Amino acid sequence: MPRLKRAVLGVAMVAALTACGGDVHDRFRPSRILSVGDEYSYIDPATGAKYSVNRARSDGSYNCDEYLLWNQIVAADYGIRFEQCTPPDRNPDTRGQVLAQPGALAADIQAQVDNFGGFRDGDLILVQVGANDVWELFQRGVNGESWTALAEEARTRGRDLGTRIDEWTRRGARILVLDVINQGSTPEAGAVAQTVSNARTRLRELTSEFNKGLRQRVADVANRRIAFLRANDRVQVAVDDDQYNFDNRSAAGCTVSPATDCTQHTLRPDFDPNPNRREYIFSADRYLTPAMNHILGDVAVGLIDDFPF
Template identity: 30%
Template sequence: MSLFLNRGRLLRRVIGGVAIAAALVACGGGTSQYDAFDPGRVIVFGDENSLLTSGGKRWSINSVTVDSTTSVETFSCTGNPIWVQRLAGNYGFVFEQCDPENGNVKAFFRATENARVADLQAQIDAQVGDGGFRDKDLVAVMVGANDILDLYRAYPTRSMSDLKDDAAARGKALARQVNKIVDLGGKVILSNLPDMGLSPYALAEKAANTDVDRAAFISALVQSFNISLGTNILIDGRYIGLVQADTRIQVMKKSPGSFNLSNVKDAACLTTAELPDCNSQTLVEGATSSSHLWADAWHLGPRGHYEIGRMAIDRAENNPF
């Protein structure tokens, strides 16, 4: 799978700019020409779904090739890029954790492994303490998956209704933090949560329990989270571009062939190759880096990251930041 989508100043940008200028005039705004947003940096907040290790590994399927003659394995941190690598690469930026060619290191992680929504405050504080946000910062945010797992595992000690309310409260809490980033000067690309009720983990829980449809319950938790997130963020495309990862994963599940997927139910990685150590040489029989939607029980494979990255780029290119 190729590394990044090439950045282009396409005709749609010109058309979009004209449309935005016309809208501003219609609303009584200024008539100055719309300028495409050129970020100076990309800063990433969230959990392991938006993170590389110090050695460039990802919580997805890493790219490893094997020399047919020597059997030597070669790892490439640029292969199978995660969604924020694609977003940063659209502007020619790389992360220090994956810079094999001494490129333009203008992308930075604040994301941390196993982060929850409540951890985002500390990530923001760390950024503020390190110089804060600049006018040309593009900020990528996706977090909440670990919250959903925590909530699901609290059932049946807690009721489904109570847990869905809690999921909504966490979505609202994330929205407050995203709005805070805007107040601090960042332009935000915000991804909501993929539908984790479609994951191998959810399907296994459904098969192992007959009390309720556990997969549908997990989907309901994600939906409560995402709806609350979407209704509480600042609804203004000048500051926030929302990536609807949930609907894209649902479409990929319904029409896998449209995305060159052959399996949308099972994990591609062997259970002995836990993330972030799974790679293209440690997959179940018949799997490839691009054949499966899911890398492991609930983390997305490269194709899922590709789609979310593609949508993130579209938001970054077309929102009037």
């Protein structure tokens, strides 16, 4: 699997502020990988459907081993496959578990872990959550609540998420946490902006406040067991700049919604879902294409490979 140049890791803020430069350390080898959060990390355990582009077989079933999500790329780097994506001819790998659920808020990740039976020392927990918080708060603003108060609530939710994952590390877990992708840049935001004034700006501001709270809390605890990846920066670079040279940076590449229904057969004519092709950033609604997932996954792998957990 190709790896992005190490230079891109400069945008990833490492939370281990106490780590000494030049320290020699053995690479952390997790006994299990648990992926918590929302749709960005979800794999349907019954169908293998993902909120991206799905590879459909000739019989209509999904091959979730193709068009990987970012968390699958991280797990594969450790030789782990998520049990929720077990091919028909393979035995389940119980070391990898997708606990993420559609619609989940930041406050829900504790229940995801608890319902699974908890974690143990040596687990690596992948965390990407907060987009649904942003959209919930946005809808409350549209319904008349104070945008100033909602921005503060977004920041508090991000800070609370940082506190939660810090508590997990004190019980033996290691954490890779991604911040929230700017929801104001998504095709879903563009659709809402047709009827709601300043929708993109409001969503961007709420995203920023959530991320600010999370980032500040992670920095405050200075925990060597938390690696922080600015996923939003990577996506915004793709949207705003020519570094990745995506052909289409704002529209959805899928012609259907939700993204779990999107396959290689339901794409715009100019969209090749091959992860190595840079054509569309977004699949459907607010979700990412295989190419953008591939970028995030490679950056995440590079970060944790070098991280002194």
